[in-house]
Amino acid sequence: MLEFYRWDRGQDRIMPSPLEKxxxxxxxxxxxxxxxxxxxxxxxxxxxxxxxxxAREVGIDISTLYYHWGEKQxxxxxxxxxxxxxIRAKLREIEGxxxxxxxxxxxxxxxxxxxxxxxxxxxxxxxxxSSYMGKSRSAPDAHVPIKEHxxxxxxxxxxxxxxxRVPARANARVLTVWNSAVNFTxxxxxxxxxxxxxxxxxRSVVKETLKFILIPAFTLPPAA
Amino acid sequence: MLEFYRWDRGQDRIMPSPLEKxxxxxxxxxxxxxxxxxxxxxxxxxxxxxxxxxAREVGIDISTLYYHWGEKQxxxxxxxxxxxxxIRAKLREIEGxxxxxxxxxxxxxxxxxxxxxxxxxxxxxxxxxSSYMGKSRSAPDAHVPIKEHxxxxxxxxxxxxxxxRVPARANARVLTVWNSAVNFTxxxxxxxxxxxxxxxxxRSVVKETLKFILIPAFTLPPAA
DNA sequence: AGAGAATTCCATCATTTGTTGGAAACCTAT
DNA sequence: ATAGGTTTCCAACAAATGATGGAATTCTCT
Numbered sequence: 008m009l010e011f012y013r014w015d016r017g018q019d020r021i022m023p024s025p026l027e028k029x030x031x032x033x034x035x036x037x038x039x040x041x042x043x044x045x046x047x048x049x050x051x052x053x054x055x056x057x058x059x060x061x062a063r064e065v066g067i068d069i070s071t072l073y074y075h076w077g078e079k080q081x082x083x084x085x086x087x088x089x090x091x092x093x094i095r096a097k098l099r100e101i102e103g104x105x106x107x108x109x110x111x112x113x114x115x116x117x118x119x120x121x122x123x124x125x126x127x128x129x130x131x132x133x134x135x136x137s138s139y140m141g142k143s144r145s146a147p148d149a150h151v152p153i154k155e156h157x158x159x160x161x162x163x164x165x166x167x168x169x170x171x172r173v174p175a176r177a178n179a180r181v182l183t184v185w186n187s188a189v190n191f192t193x194x195x196x197x198x199x200x201x202x203x204x205x206x207x208x209x210r211s212v213v214k215e216t217l218k219f220i221l222i223p224a225f226t227l228p229p230a231a
Numbered sequence: 232m233l234e235f236y237r238w239d240r241g242q243d244r245i246m247p248s249p250l251e252k253x254x255x256x257x258x259x260x261x262x263x264x265x266x267x268x269x270x271x272x273x274x275x276x277x278x279x280x281x282x283x284x285x286a287r288e289v290g291i292d293i294s295t296l297y298y299h300w301g302e303k304q305x306x307x308x309x310x311x312x313x314x315x316x317x318i319r320a321k322l323r324e325i326e327g328x329x330x331x332x333x334x335x336x337x338x339x340x341x342x343x344x345x346x347x348x349x350x351x352x353x354x355x356x357x358x359x360x361s362s363y364m365g366k367s368r369s370a371p372d373a374h375v376p377i378k379e380h381x382x383x384x385x386x387x388x389x390x391x392x393x394x395x396r397v398p399a400r401a402n403a404r405v406l407t408v409w410n411s412a413v414n415f416t417x418x419x420x421x422x423x424x425x426x427x428x429x430x431x432x433x434r435s436v437v438k439e440t441l442k443f444i445l446i447p448a449f450t451l452p453p454a455a
Numbered sequence: 456a457g458a459g460a461a462t463t464c465c466a467t468c469a470t471t472t473g474t475t476g477g478a479a480a481c482c483t484a485t
Numbered sequence: 486a487t488a489g490g491t492t493t494c495c496a497a498c499a500a501a502t503g504a505t506g507g508a509a510t511t512c513t514c515t
Contacts, residue, residue, distance in 0.1 A: 052276055054276065055276070055277070055469080059471085068494045069473085069474085074278065074491095074493075079472095121270060133364050139421045140417050159458070175436050177435060179426060180440055180444070183411050183441070191406075197365055199407060209399075250473095282502075283501085292463065292464045
Protein backbone atom coordinates (compact mmCIF):
# COMPACT_ATOMS: atom_id res chain seq x y z
CA MET A 8 0.00 0.00 0.00
CA LEU A 9 3.01 2.23 0.05
CA GLU A 10 2.92 2.32 -3.70
CA PHE A 11 -0.20 4.08 -4.83
CA TYR A 12 1.60 7.37 -5.25
CA ARG A 13 3.17 5.95 -8.35
CA TRP A 14 -0.07 6.80 -10.05
CA ASP A 15 1.14 10.20 -11.07
CA ARG A 16 4.55 9.26 -12.37
CA GLY A 17 5.59 10.66 -15.70
CA GLN A 18 2.40 12.52 -16.43
CA ASP A 19 3.28 16.15 -16.68
CA ARG A 20 1.48 16.82 -19.92
CA ILE A 21 -2.10 16.06 -19.03
CA MET A 22 -2.97 16.99 -15.49
CA PRO A 23 -2.92 13.82 -13.44
CA SER A 24 -5.91 13.33 -11.26
CA PRO A 25 -4.24 12.92 -7.85
CA LEU A 26 -2.15 16.02 -8.33
CA GLU A 27 -5.19 18.00 -9.38
CA LYS A 28 -7.14 16.84 -6.37
CA UNK A 29 -4.24 17.61 -4.08
CA UNK A 30 -4.23 21.21 -5.20
CA UNK A 31 -7.97 21.60 -5.35
CA UNK A 32 -8.31 20.31 -1.81
CA UNK A 33 -5.71 22.26 0.10
CA UNK A 34 -7.09 20.93 3.37
CA UNK A 35 -6.30 17.34 2.48
CA UNK A 36 -3.06 15.97 3.78
CA UNK A 37 -1.78 15.48 0.25
CA UNK A 38 -2.55 19.08 -0.55
CA UNK A 39 -1.00 20.43 2.62
CA UNK A 40 2.19 18.50 1.94
CA UNK A 41 2.33 19.71 -1.64
CA UNK A 42 1.90 23.31 -0.55
CA UNK A 43 4.58 23.03 2.12
CA UNK A 44 6.95 21.33 -0.31
CA UNK A 45 6.44 24.09 -2.80
CA UNK A 46 7.19 26.73 -0.19
CA UNK A 47 10.31 25.03 1.11
CA UNK A 48 11.72 23.85 -2.21
CA UNK A 49 11.20 27.35 -3.52
CA UNK A 50 13.07 28.80 -0.60
CA UNK A 51 15.99 26.41 -0.17
CA UNK A 52 16.17 24.39 -3.38
CA UNK A 53 15.95 20.65 -3.77
CA UNK A 54 19.00 19.63 -1.79
CA UNK A 55 18.49 22.43 0.69
CA UNK A 56 15.33 20.80 1.96
CA UNK A 57 15.24 17.65 4.09
CA UNK A 58 12.30 15.34 4.49
CA UNK A 59 12.29 16.20 8.16
CA UNK A 60 12.01 19.91 7.42
CA UNK A 61 9.01 19.13 5.26
CA ALA A 62 7.34 16.92 7.84
CA ARG A 63 7.90 19.49 10.54
CA GLU A 64 6.51 22.29 8.37
CA VAL A 65 3.28 20.34 7.92
CA GLY A 66 3.34 19.11 11.48
CA ILE A 67 3.34 15.44 10.66
CA ASP A 68 5.66 12.46 10.77
CA ILE A 69 8.13 11.71 8.00
CA SER A 70 6.42 8.46 7.15
CA THR A 71 3.15 10.19 6.40
CA LEU A 72 5.01 12.19 3.84
CA TYR A 73 6.34 9.08 2.15
CA TYR A 74 2.95 7.46 2.35
CA HIS A 75 1.39 10.24 0.26
CA TRP A 76 4.08 11.26 -2.18
CA GLY A 77 6.82 8.66 -2.11
CA GLU A 78 10.44 9.69 -2.41
CA LYS A 79 11.67 13.23 -2.05
CA GLN A 80 12.40 13.38 -5.76
CA UNK A 81 8.85 12.33 -6.61
CA UNK A 82 7.46 15.03 -4.39
CA UNK A 83 9.70 17.58 -6.04
CA UNK A 84 8.56 16.40 -9.46
CA UNK A 85 4.97 16.75 -8.33
CA UNK A 86 5.62 20.31 -7.21
CA UNK A 87 7.12 21.15 -10.58
CA UNK A 88 4.34 19.48 -12.53
CA UNK A 89 1.78 21.33 -10.44
CA UNK A 90 3.58 24.61 -10.98
CA UNK A 91 3.79 24.04 -14.70
CA UNK A 92 0.06 23.42 -14.86
CA UNK A 93 -0.67 26.53 -12.89
CA ILE A 94 1.48 28.70 -15.10
CA ARG A 95 -0.04 27.29 -18.22
CA ALA A 96 -3.51 28.05 -16.85
CA LYS A 97 -2.48 31.56 -15.87
CA LEU A 98 -1.10 32.27 -19.31
CA ARG A 99 -4.25 30.92 -20.93
CA GLU A 100 -6.29 33.13 -18.65
CA ILE A 101 -4.30 36.15 -19.68
CA GLU A 102 -4.56 35.21 -23.30
CA GLY A 103 -8.34 35.13 -22.90
CA UNK A 104 -8.39 38.48 -21.13
CA UNK A 105 -6.60 40.36 -23.88
CA UNK A 106 -7.92 38.59 -26.96
CA UNK A 107 -8.84 41.13 -29.58
CA UNK A 108 -7.39 44.12 -27.78
CA UNK A 109 -4.71 46.35 -29.19
CA UNK A 110 -1.12 45.27 -28.88
CA UNK A 111 -0.16 47.88 -26.33
CA UNK A 112 -3.18 47.05 -24.23
CA UNK A 113 -2.33 43.39 -24.41
CA UNK A 114 1.18 44.06 -23.21
CA UNK A 115 -0.01 46.25 -20.39
CA UNK A 116 -2.51 43.73 -19.09
CA UNK A 117 -0.23 40.76 -19.56
CA UNK A 118 2.55 42.35 -17.56
CA UNK A 119 0.22 43.60 -14.86
CA UNK A 120 -1.53 40.31 -14.32
CA UNK A 121 1.57 38.18 -14.57
CA UNK A 122 3.54 40.37 -12.19
CA UNK A 123 0.72 40.42 -9.69
CA UNK A 124 0.56 36.67 -9.75
CA UNK A 125 4.30 36.25 -9.47
CA UNK A 126 4.55 38.72 -6.61
CA UNK A 127 1.92 36.72 -4.78
CA UNK A 128 3.76 33.48 -5.54
CA UNK A 129 7.44 34.21 -5.12
CA UNK A 130 8.17 30.54 -4.50
CA UNK A 131 6.95 29.86 -8.03
CA UNK A 132 9.47 32.30 -9.45
CA UNK A 133 12.24 30.75 -7.38
CA UNK A 134 11.33 27.26 -8.46
CA UNK A 135 11.43 28.32 -12.10
CA UNK A 136 14.82 29.93 -11.67
CA SER A 137 16.39 26.86 -10.10
CA SER A 138 14.78 24.83 -12.83
CA TYR A 139 16.53 26.98 -15.44
CA MET A 140 19.91 26.67 -13.87
CA GLY A 141 19.23 23.00 -13.44
CA LYS A 142 21.84 20.40 -12.66
CA SER A 143 20.57 19.47 -9.24
CA ARG A 144 22.85 16.72 -8.05
CA SER A 145 20.29 13.94 -8.37
CA ALA A 146 17.36 15.60 -10.12
CA PRO A 147 17.09 14.95 -13.85
CA ASP A 148 15.09 17.17 -16.18
CA ALA A 149 12.10 18.08 -14.04
CA HIS A 150 11.89 21.30 -15.97
CA VAL A 151 8.90 23.51 -16.34
CA PRO A 152 8.07 23.23 -20.04
CA ILE A 153 8.22 26.96 -20.49
CA LYS A 154 9.14 26.64 -24.11
CA GLU A 155 5.61 26.41 -25.45
CA HIS A 156 4.47 29.22 -23.18
CA UNK A 157 7.08 31.53 -24.56
CA UNK A 158 6.29 30.57 -28.13
CA UNK A 159 2.60 31.21 -27.51
CA UNK A 160 3.30 34.64 -26.12
CA UNK A 161 5.47 35.44 -29.09
CA UNK A 162 2.64 34.52 -31.42
CA UNK A 163 0.05 36.35 -29.34
CA UNK A 164 2.18 39.46 -29.38
CA UNK A 165 2.55 39.36 -33.12
CA UNK A 166 6.24 38.54 -33.17
CA UNK A 167 5.60 35.36 -35.10
CA UNK A 168 2.87 34.01 -37.31
CA UNK A 169 3.29 30.29 -36.78
CA UNK A 170 3.80 28.98 -33.28
CA UNK A 171 5.84 26.11 -34.61
CA ARG A 172 8.32 28.39 -36.29
CA VAL A 173 9.08 31.31 -34.01
CA PRO A 174 12.27 33.17 -34.89
CA ALA A 175 15.00 32.93 -32.28
CA ARG A 176 15.06 36.69 -31.93
CA ALA A 177 11.36 36.81 -31.11
CA ASN A 178 11.73 34.10 -28.49
CA ALA A 179 14.72 35.88 -27.03
CA ARG A 180 12.76 39.09 -26.57
CA VAL A 181 9.85 37.39 -24.92
CA LEU A 182 12.25 35.45 -22.74
CA THR A 183 13.99 38.61 -21.66
CA VAL A 184 10.81 40.10 -20.30
CA TRP A 185 9.63 36.85 -18.81
CA ASN A 186 12.94 36.31 -17.08
CA SER A 187 13.01 39.84 -15.80
CA ALA A 188 9.62 39.40 -14.20
CA VAL A 189 10.71 36.11 -12.66
CA ASN A 190 13.93 37.67 -11.43
CA PHE A 191 12.41 40.67 -9.79
CA THR A 192 9.84 38.56 -8.00
CA UNK A 193 12.16 35.74 -7.00
CA UNK A 194 14.73 38.19 -5.71
CA UNK A 195 12.42 40.75 -4.15
CA UNK A 196 14.09 40.44 -0.77
CA UNK A 197 17.42 41.14 -2.38
CA UNK A 198 16.53 43.84 -4.88
CA UNK A 199 14.05 45.81 -2.84
CA UNK A 200 16.61 47.28 -0.45
CA UNK A 201 18.84 48.02 -3.44
CA UNK A 202 16.22 50.31 -4.88
CA UNK A 203 15.55 51.97 -1.56
CA UNK A 204 11.79 51.77 -1.83
CA UNK A 205 9.02 50.05 0.08
CA UNK A 206 7.11 47.00 -1.04
CA UNK A 207 4.36 48.74 -2.95
CA UNK A 208 6.73 51.09 -4.67
CA UNK A 209 8.95 48.19 -5.59
CA ARG A 210 6.15 46.37 -7.30
CA SER A 211 5.03 49.36 -9.26
CA VAL A 212 8.57 50.26 -10.27
CA VAL A 213 9.11 46.73 -11.54
CA LYS A 214 5.93 46.73 -13.57
CA GLU A 215 6.68 50.15 -14.93
CA THR A 216 10.20 49.18 -15.91
CA LEU A 217 9.07 46.02 -17.64
CA LYS A 218 6.46 47.90 -19.61
CA PHE A 219 8.88 50.62 -20.47
CA ILE A 220 11.36 48.13 -21.77
CA LEU A 221 8.90 45.82 -23.41
CA ILE A 222 6.88 48.26 -25.49
CA PRO A 223 9.56 49.26 -28.01
CA ALA A 224 10.80 45.70 -28.30
CA PHE A 225 7.43 44.57 -29.50
CA THR A 226 6.15 47.56 -31.39
CA LEU A 227 9.18 48.33 -33.46
CA PRO A 228 9.45 46.59 -36.85
CA PRO A 229 11.31 43.27 -36.75
CA ALA A 230 14.53 44.80 -37.99
CA ALA A 231 17.94 43.24 -37.47
CA MET B 232 47.78 24.83 12.85
CA LEU B 233 44.32 24.21 11.57
CA GLU B 234 43.35 27.78 12.17
CA PHE B 235 45.27 30.05 9.91
CA TYR B 236 42.46 30.16 7.35
CA ARG B 237 40.62 32.46 9.70
CA TRP B 238 42.81 35.16 8.31
CA ASP B 239 40.33 36.05 5.62
CA ARG B 240 37.19 36.08 7.71
CA GLY B 241 34.86 39.03 7.32
CA GLN B 242 36.98 40.91 4.83
CA ASP B 243 34.91 41.27 1.71
CA ARG B 244 35.51 44.95 1.19
CA ILE B 245 39.25 45.13 0.75
CA MET B 246 40.70 42.14 -1.03
CA PRO B 247 42.26 39.90 1.58
CA SER B 248 45.74 38.80 0.79
CA PRO B 249 45.35 35.00 0.98
CA LEU B 250 42.32 35.07 -1.28
CA GLU B 251 44.15 37.21 -3.76
CA LYS B 252 47.11 34.92 -3.77
CA UNK B 253 44.90 31.88 -4.15
CA UNK B 254 43.44 33.25 -7.33
CA UNK B 255 46.69 34.65 -8.66
CA UNK B 256 48.39 31.30 -8.20
CA UNK B 257 45.95 28.87 -9.69
CA UNK B 258 48.52 26.11 -9.40
CA UNK B 259 48.69 26.35 -5.65
CA UNK B 260 46.53 23.97 -3.70
CA UNK B 261 44.54 26.83 -2.26
CA UNK B 262 43.90 28.15 -5.72
CA UNK B 263 42.94 24.78 -7.14
CA UNK B 264 40.48 24.21 -4.34
CA UNK B 265 38.98 27.65 -4.78
CA UNK B 266 38.52 27.09 -8.50
CA UNK B 267 36.94 23.69 -8.00
CA UNK B 268 34.66 25.05 -5.31
CA UNK B 269 33.54 27.81 -7.59
CA UNK B 270 32.76 25.36 -10.36
CA UNK B 271 30.84 22.96 -8.15
CA UNK B 272 29.02 25.53 -6.03
CA UNK B 273 27.98 27.25 -9.23
CA UNK B 274 26.66 24.02 -10.65
CA UNK B 275 24.89 22.48 -7.67
CA UNK B 276 24.48 25.24 -5.13
CA UNK B 277 25.76 25.35 -1.57
CA UNK B 278 23.87 22.40 -0.14
CA UNK B 279 24.15 20.48 -3.40
CA UNK B 280 27.89 20.15 -2.94
CA UNK B 281 29.55 17.88 -0.40
CA UNK B 282 33.04 18.25 0.93
CA UNK B 283 33.80 14.86 -0.58
CA UNK B 284 32.72 16.00 -4.02
CA UNK B 285 35.06 18.95 -3.68
CA ALA B 286 37.99 16.84 -2.52
CA ARG B 287 37.44 14.35 -5.30
CA GLU B 288 37.22 17.10 -7.91
CA VAL B 289 40.62 18.39 -6.86
CA GLY B 290 41.98 14.90 -6.34
CA ILE B 291 42.90 15.35 -2.70
CA ASP B 292 41.76 14.24 0.72
CA ILE B 293 38.97 15.99 2.60
CA SER B 294 41.29 17.05 5.37
CA THR B 295 43.49 18.98 2.99
CA LEU B 296 40.46 20.96 2.06
CA TYR B 297 39.73 21.82 5.67
CA TYR B 298 43.35 22.62 6.24
CA HIS B 299 43.32 25.33 3.58
CA TRP B 300 39.86 26.84 3.79
CA GLY B 301 38.22 25.66 6.97
CA GLU B 302 34.54 24.86 7.04
CA LYS B 303 32.44 24.44 3.95
CA GLN B 304 30.68 27.72 4.69
CA UNK B 305 33.98 29.56 4.88
CA UNK B 306 35.03 28.15 1.53
CA UNK B 307 31.73 29.23 0.03
CA UNK B 308 32.18 32.71 1.47
CA UNK B 309 35.65 32.84 -0.03
CA UNK B 310 34.24 31.89 -3.43
CA UNK B 311 31.68 34.67 -3.20
CA UNK B 312 34.19 37.24 -2.01
CA UNK B 313 36.51 36.27 -4.85
CA UNK B 314 33.69 36.50 -7.34
CA UNK B 315 32.65 39.89 -6.08
CA UNK B 316 36.18 41.16 -6.47
CA UNK B 317 36.42 39.82 -9.98
CA ILE B 318 33.16 41.43 -11.03
CA ARG B 319 34.15 44.71 -9.55
CA ALA B 320 37.42 44.60 -11.45
CA LYS B 321 35.66 43.67 -14.66
CA LEU B 322 33.23 46.55 -14.32
CA ARG B 323 36.08 48.95 -13.61
CA GLU B 324 37.86 47.64 -16.68
CA ILE B 325 34.80 48.26 -18.80
CA GLU B 326 34.37 51.70 -17.32
CA GLY B 327 37.91 52.48 -18.35
CA UNK B 328 37.38 51.14 -21.84
CA UNK B 329 34.41 53.35 -22.63
CA UNK B 330 35.33 56.50 -20.76
CA UNK B 331 34.63 59.50 -22.90
CA UNK B 332 32.88 57.63 -25.68
CA UNK B 333 29.35 58.33 -26.81
CA UNK B 334 26.52 56.79 -24.85
CA UNK B 335 25.52 54.30 -27.51
CA UNK B 336 29.10 53.20 -27.94
CA UNK B 337 29.43 52.76 -24.21
CA UNK B 338 26.38 50.58 -24.11
CA UNK B 339 27.53 48.50 -27.02
CA UNK B 340 30.94 47.84 -25.57
CA UNK B 341 29.67 47.27 -22.06
CA UNK B 342 27.20 44.64 -23.18
CA UNK B 343 29.67 42.96 -25.48
CA UNK B 344 32.45 42.70 -22.96
CA UNK B 345 30.24 41.77 -20.06
CA UNK B 346 28.42 39.08 -22.03
CA UNK B 347 31.65 37.62 -23.31
CA UNK B 348 32.95 37.40 -19.80
CA UNK B 349 29.77 35.89 -18.41
CA UNK B 350 29.56 33.35 -21.21
CA UNK B 351 33.07 32.30 -20.39
CA UNK B 352 32.24 32.12 -16.67
CA UNK B 353 28.77 30.61 -16.46
CA UNK B 354 29.44 29.46 -12.91
CA UNK B 355 29.78 33.11 -11.94
CA UNK B 356 26.35 33.87 -13.29
CA UNK B 357 24.87 30.90 -11.45
CA UNK B 358 26.51 31.90 -8.20
CA UNK B 359 25.09 35.37 -8.49
CA UNK B 360 21.63 34.06 -9.17
CA SER B 361 21.61 31.80 -6.14
CA SER B 362 22.99 34.69 -4.15
CA TYR B 363 20.00 36.79 -5.21
CA MET B 364 17.45 34.22 -4.28
CA GLY B 365 19.37 33.71 -1.09
CA LYS B 366 18.06 31.89 1.93
CA SER B 367 20.46 28.99 1.82
CA ARG B 368 19.56 26.92 4.82
CA SER B 369 22.66 27.75 6.81
CA ALA B 370 24.30 30.49 4.77
CA PRO B 371 23.71 34.01 6.01
CA ASP B 372 24.20 37.06 3.81
CA ALA B 373 27.18 36.05 1.73
CA HIS B 374 25.82 38.23 -1.02
CA VAL B 375 27.72 39.75 -3.86
CA PRO B 376 27.56 43.46 -3.13
CA ILE B 377 26.15 44.20 -6.54
CA LYS B 378 24.40 47.30 -5.32
CA GLU B 379 27.31 49.66 -5.81
CA HIS B 380 28.09 48.13 -9.19
CA UNK B 381 24.59 48.81 -10.43
CA UNK B 382 24.64 52.33 -9.07
CA UNK B 383 27.96 52.99 -10.78
CA UNK B 384 26.63 51.76 -14.09
CA UNK B 385 23.59 53.98 -13.71
CA UNK B 386 25.81 56.98 -13.17
CA UNK B 387 28.15 56.01 -15.98
CA UNK B 388 25.23 55.66 -18.34
CA UNK B 389 23.89 59.06 -17.48
CA UNK B 390 20.79 57.86 -15.66
CA UNK B 391 21.85 59.59 -12.49
CA UNK B 392 24.16 62.41 -11.54
CA UNK B 393 25.09 61.43 -8.03
CA UNK B 394 26.01 57.83 -7.29
CA UNK B 395 24.67 58.17 -3.78
CA ARG B 396 21.24 59.20 -4.94
CA VAL B 397 20.24 57.07 -7.89
CA PRO B 398 16.52 57.07 -8.65
CA ALA B 399 14.83 53.70 -8.15
CA ARG B 400 13.70 53.70 -11.76
CA ALA B 401 17.23 54.12 -13.02
CA ASN B 402 18.48 51.29 -10.86
CA ALA B 403 15.61 49.12 -11.99
CA ARG B 404 16.50 49.60 -15.64
CA VAL B 405 20.13 48.81 -15.13
CA LEU B 406 19.17 45.82 -13.05
CA THR B 407 16.89 44.54 -15.75
CA VAL B 408 19.66 44.40 -18.29
CA TRP B 409 22.17 43.07 -15.81
CA ASN B 410 19.82 40.33 -14.71
CA SER B 411 19.00 39.43 -18.27
CA ALA B 412 22.65 38.96 -19.08
CA VAL B 413 23.12 36.86 -15.96
CA ASN B 414 20.04 34.81 -16.76
CA PHE B 415 20.93 34.04 -20.33
CA THR B 416 24.41 32.96 -19.36
CA UNK B 417 23.48 31.01 -16.25
CA UNK B 418 20.71 29.21 -18.09
CA UNK B 419 22.43 28.72 -21.42
CA UNK B 420 21.93 24.97 -21.31
CA UNK B 421 18.24 25.49 -20.74
CA UNK B 422 17.51 28.39 -23.08
CA UNK B 423 19.70 27.43 -25.99
CA UNK B 424 17.55 24.50 -27.14
CA UNK B 425 14.48 26.69 -26.66
CA UNK B 426 15.73 29.09 -29.28
CA UNK B 427 16.73 26.32 -31.64
CA UNK B 428 20.14 27.75 -32.44
CA UNK B 429 23.71 26.65 -31.92
CA UNK B 430 26.11 28.02 -29.37
CA UNK B 431 27.55 30.85 -31.41
CA UNK B 432 24.17 31.96 -32.66
CA UNK B 433 22.83 31.85 -29.14
CA ARG B 434 25.48 34.18 -27.87
CA SER B 435 25.01 36.67 -30.65
CA VAL B 436 21.24 36.58 -30.34
CA VAL B 437 21.51 37.27 -26.62
CA LYS B 438 23.85 40.20 -27.12
CA GLU B 439 21.70 41.57 -29.89
CA THR B 440 18.55 41.28 -27.83
CA LEU B 441 20.10 42.99 -24.85
CA LYS B 442 21.34 45.85 -26.97
CA PHE B 443 18.04 46.17 -28.73
CA ILE B 444 16.21 46.36 -25.45
CA LEU B 445 18.74 48.49 -23.65
CA ILE B 446 19.24 51.30 -26.10
CA PRO B 447 15.82 52.94 -25.85
CA ALA B 448 15.71 52.51 -22.10
CA PHE B 449 18.83 54.60 -21.73
CA THR B 450 18.55 57.06 -24.56
CA LEU B 451 14.97 58.18 -24.08
CA PRO B 452 14.37 61.12 -21.71
CA PRO B 453 13.71 60.18 -18.09
CA ALA B 454 9.96 60.37 -18.46
CA ALA B 455 7.48 58.73 -16.13
C1' DA C 456 72.17 15.96 5.94
C1' DG C 457 68.87 17.24 9.13
C1' DA C 458 65.86 20.25 12.25
C1' DG C 459 61.61 22.46 12.00
C1' DA C 460 57.73 23.96 9.70
C1' DA C 461 54.20 23.24 6.31
C1' DT C 462 51.33 20.11 3.91
C1' DT C 463 48.79 15.84 2.97
C1' DC C 464 46.58 11.65 4.13
C1' DC C 465 44.34 7.81 7.04
C1' DA C 466 41.04 6.57 10.25
C1' DT C 467 37.39 7.91 12.79
C1' DC C 468 33.39 10.28 15.17
C1' DA C 469 28.88 12.27 15.83
C1' DT C 470 24.98 13.92 13.10
C1' DT C 471 22.08 14.20 9.57
C1' DT C 472 19.47 12.30 5.89
C1' DG C 473 16.60 9.28 2.99
C1' DT C 474 13.90 5.52 3.56
C1' DT C 475 11.15 1.63 5.40
C1' DG C 476 8.57 -2.03 8.41
C1' DG C 477 5.21 -2.52 11.46
C1' DA C 478 2.21 -1.23 15.14
C1' DA C 479 -1.35 1.93 16.52
C1' DA C 480 -5.24 5.09 15.56
C1' DC C 481 -8.88 6.46 12.72
C1' DC C 482 -12.77 5.97 9.41
C1' DT C 483 -16.59 3.89 7.22
C1' DA C 484 -20.04 0.85 6.21
C1' DT C 485 -22.73 -2.76 7.85
C1' DA D 486 -19.68 -2.64 17.62
C1' DT D 487 -16.88 -4.52 14.61
C1' DA D 488 -14.42 -5.97 10.33
C1' DG D 489 -11.66 -3.99 6.76
C1' DG D 490 -9.49 -0.51 4.75
C1' DT D 491 -7.12 3.90 5.24
C1' DT D 492 -4.15 7.04 7.49
C1' DT D 493 -0.70 8.33 10.95
C1' DC D 494 3.04 7.62 13.98
C1' DC D 495 7.12 5.21 16.42
C1' DA D 496 11.40 3.17 15.91
C1' DA D 497 14.99 1.95 13.41
C1' DC D 498 18.50 1.28 9.63
C1' DA D 499 22.11 2.10 6.26
C1' DA D 500 24.35 5.43 3.93
C1' DA D 501 26.13 9.98 3.51
C1' DT D 502 27.93 14.11 5.48
C1' DG D 503 30.63 17.70 8.07
C1' DA D 504 34.35 17.78 10.77
C1' DT D 505 38.78 16.54 13.43
C1' DG D 506 43.09 14.33 15.70
C1' DG D 507 47.18 12.58 14.67
C1' DA D 508 50.52 10.13 11.97
C1' DA D 509 53.12 10.41 7.76
C1' DT D 510 55.09 12.91 4.13
C1' DT D 511 57.08 16.81 1.86
C1' DC D 512 59.22 21.19 1.80
C1' DT D 513 62.61 24.82 3.30
C1' DC D 514 66.47 26.61 4.92
C1' DT D 515 70.92 26.26 6.89
